[in-house]
Amino acid sequence: MNVLIVHAHPEAGSFTTAMRDAAADTLTAAGHQVLISDLYEMKFNPVASANDFLSRANEDYLVYALEQRHADANGLLAPDIKVELDKVVWADLIIFNFPIYWFSMPAVMKGWIDRVFVSGRCYGGMRFYDRGGMKGKKALVALTLGGQPHMFDVDGVHGPLSEMLRHLLRGTLGYLGFEVLHPFVGWHVPYISQDARTALLDTYRARLRTLDSQKAMVFPSLDDFDDLLRPKASDAA
């Protein structure tokens, strides 16, 4: 497989960074090709703007998604976007590796998603969920957080982590058509012992060696909706 690891952490010595390296080493040793986009190191610009297009279909009024389509089709995407989009096209698996900030990604990674998953190439019209442009590729979210598992039980104080991350797992990666693997979660990382951290990395490495046999998350199929995206079942009722 071709594997892209998109990594964002402001501390180069962090455990999250050790997860990035464990993934790169493990996947390389298993014979895969690995590229890393280290967004802090790259000083990646996360702000979607008119500057993302070398020229525009409409210079007077910016509709970002329409300009993404126009620019991608005509070779007019800003170079920093084009480089990342080429990696996305190349990749069979994308790993998003980050510490949870506000039950989501750090802004620099959110901006990578805003700018790189361009309309047209990656999704658009009725091309989403199981018809999304990333169909055939896998995605894995690998994250760290301070909380403990019981806080994310169904009756826990926050409810299920997968529900907090629904905008990413379903609304972004599922929407794009990825086969979304269940997240790898580094629980309670700032508070655990060095031995526990070592064990957590071992668990992550074992997980990475068996990606092929893991079931993906289940999202809607557009087969169950009509051309106006109304549920077919209730439409017939």
Add this chain to the structure above:
Amino acid sequence: MNVLIVHAHPEAGSFTTAMRDAAADTLTAAGHQVLISDLYEMKFNPVASANDFLSRANEDYLVYALEQRHADANGLLAPDIKVELDKVVWADLIIFNFPIYWFSMPAVMKGWIDRVFVSGRCYGGMRFYDRGGMKGKKALVALTLGGQPHMFDVDGVHGPLSEMLRHLLRGTLGYLGFEVLHPFVGWHVPYISQDARTALLDTYRARLRTLDSQKAMVFPSLDDFDDLLRPKASDAA
């Protein structure tokens, strides 16, 4: 009331920008004080990093939340953060006004949240949800999107919008202690007529005139959890 509108849209002529102005005009006419943080116009930096602190408690290893506490307590926050944090402290109501990007905020607004809601002052330890540091303040999310309401029905293709936005409504604003009003949603904005847009702005203005009588969203109370954040009910069972 003191009202802060945090606005992010890359097109100054957008409908989302018209919503910003409708809110500012309506609330000012009702006798409220209004400040606007226009994140694109300000070229706000959304990337949390070591540069956010004039000096650090630990110069060798960055734990962002701990440095936020240290810097806030010692007057060491970067000036662009301090200006925004002062607005947050001043505000009785914060309106987050943005177009949906990937079922969340544009990265520049995510970064405003990452950097401005500092640990210690705004939340920390057992100070979250109904004990959060923003208790006594209201928050309103006002957003635009291309989708239509039926796509977000319980049996719709995406499921409820409030679930897609759970990381923001509950995980961020509820967690911080805000009284979170139900979002104002500008549905299908890129595709509707000028008359429909005018009507939508009128609906928004009417909503803004009756904020005092609106029920807030319901989130957990820490009274229902023990000191280890285990549910008290199941603990007693």
